[in-house]
Amino acid sequence: MHVQDALATRLSVRDFLPTPVSGELIREILITAARAPSGGNLQPWHIAVIAGEPLTRLRSLMIDRVAACPEGEPVEYDIYPPSLHSPYRERRFEVGEDMYRLLGIAREDKAARRAWFARNYQFFGAPLALFCSVDRRMGPPQWSDLGMFLQSVMLLLRERGLDSCPQECWSLYHETVGRFIALPPERLLFCGMAIGYRNPDHPVNRLASKRAPLTEFAEFMGV
Numbered sequence: 417m418h419v420q421d422a423l424a425t426r427l428s429v430r431d432f433l434p435t436p437v438s439g440e441l442i443r444e445i446l447i448t449a450a451r452a453p454s455g456g457n458l459q460p461w462h463i464a465v466i467a468g469e470p471l472t473r474l475r476s477l478m479i480d481r482v483a484a485c486p487e488g489e490p491v492e493y494d495i496y497p498p499s500l501h502s503p504y505r506e507r508r509f510e511v512g513e514d515m516y517r518l519l520g521i522a523r524e525d526k527a528a529r530r531a532w533f534a535r536n537y538q539f540f541g542a543p544l545a546l547f548c549s550v551d552r553r554m555g556p557p558q559w560s561d562l563g564m565f566l567q568s569v570m571l572l573l574r575e576r577g578l579d580s581c582p583q584e585c586w587s588l589y590h591e592t593v594g595r596f597i598a599l600p601p602e603r604l605l606f607c608g609m610a611i612g613y614r615n616p617d618h619p620v621n622r623l624a625s626k627r628a629p630l631t632e633f634a635e636f637m638g639v
Contacts, residue, residue, distance in 0.1 A: 422574040427625075429579040429610070430515075430535070431618035432542040437467065437611055441576060442544060449568035453561070460550050460558040461565045464597040467544040474545075474596055478537040481592050486530070488588030492604055495584045503628075511625045518619045536585045542610035547586065547593060549603040562606055569609070579614040583607055 442465060450459065466474060500508065513523070521528045539545045546569075550562055570580045586593055586608035593605055614621050 417575045419571065422571040426570055426574050427579070427621070427623065428581045429542075429612075429614040430540045430581060430620045430623075431615040432540055432579070432610065432612035433615050434541065434543055435613045437544040437578065437613075439467070442546075442611070445569060445572045445576070448572055449565055452565040452568040454564075455557050455561060458554075458558060458561065460554050461562050462549045462551075462603060464547045464549070464599075465544065466546070466597070471539070471543075471545060475538050477592065477596065478589070481589060482534050482537050485589075489591045491588060492590055493587065495587065503632075507626075507628075511623075514625070515620060515623050518623055520619075533585075536583055537589070539583075539608070539610035540581060541615075542581070542612035544611045546609050546611065547597055547599075548606045548609070549599055550606055552602055552604050559606070566607070566609065573611060577613070578611060581610040583609060 446463060446465075450461075454460070496508070497504075516523070516529065516532075519532060521532060523529075535541075548562055548566060550558060566582060570582070573580050584607045587605055590605040593599070593608070599605060
């Protein structure tokens with residue numbers, strides 16, 4: 417698969433088949449992804465991979481945790497800016513409404529929307545998951561390294577016919593996750609990621625988020 421094809425077919429999959437993912441394969445992908453750019457070669461990413469019985473235990477734990485604490489735990493970083501302005505506010509609203517339209521969930525059906533969002537904490541049925549954390553002493557440039565590493569993981573997954581869903585929502589339960597994976601206190605949980613094979617029959621996996629035209633985000637000088 418060409419990189420262009422991997423980018424074009426990558427999407428945030430929100431319903432997975434139960435087909436297992438090889439441990440050898442995910443190890444190979446992580447080793448290759450570690451060639452991602454890293455300023456000063458700091459390689460600030462730390463990855464915890466979970467599958468099988470531990471993943472089953474985490475799913476069970478999260479059912480109870482989300483029910484007991486539906487708003488999440490005190491956050492350590494803002495997933496979105498507190499006052500999201502135009503055009504970013506409209507983009508976020510549009511992709512959310514497009515998704516719920518595919519699911520047949522009306523805007524006024526808050527209970528159904530909360531129930532769907534809670535599926536994040538089941539990794540949407542994926543058979544394998546990972547968590548990415550970073551040393552608290554790192555700054556924004558190192559956080560950008562995390563993004564490049566995770567993007568490399570997602571493209572390598574597509575090359576091998578797999579899919580993923582990056583999930584910053586796990587930062588809302590960083591205390592619970594931290595205890596489960598024995599996260600050292602000096603590291604901050606950045607995100608989770610669901611990994612597996614997409615369910616081609618689920619309507620949510622038909623969601624293709626729109627992208628702004630080139631003229632909206634790029635300027636050219638001398639070219």
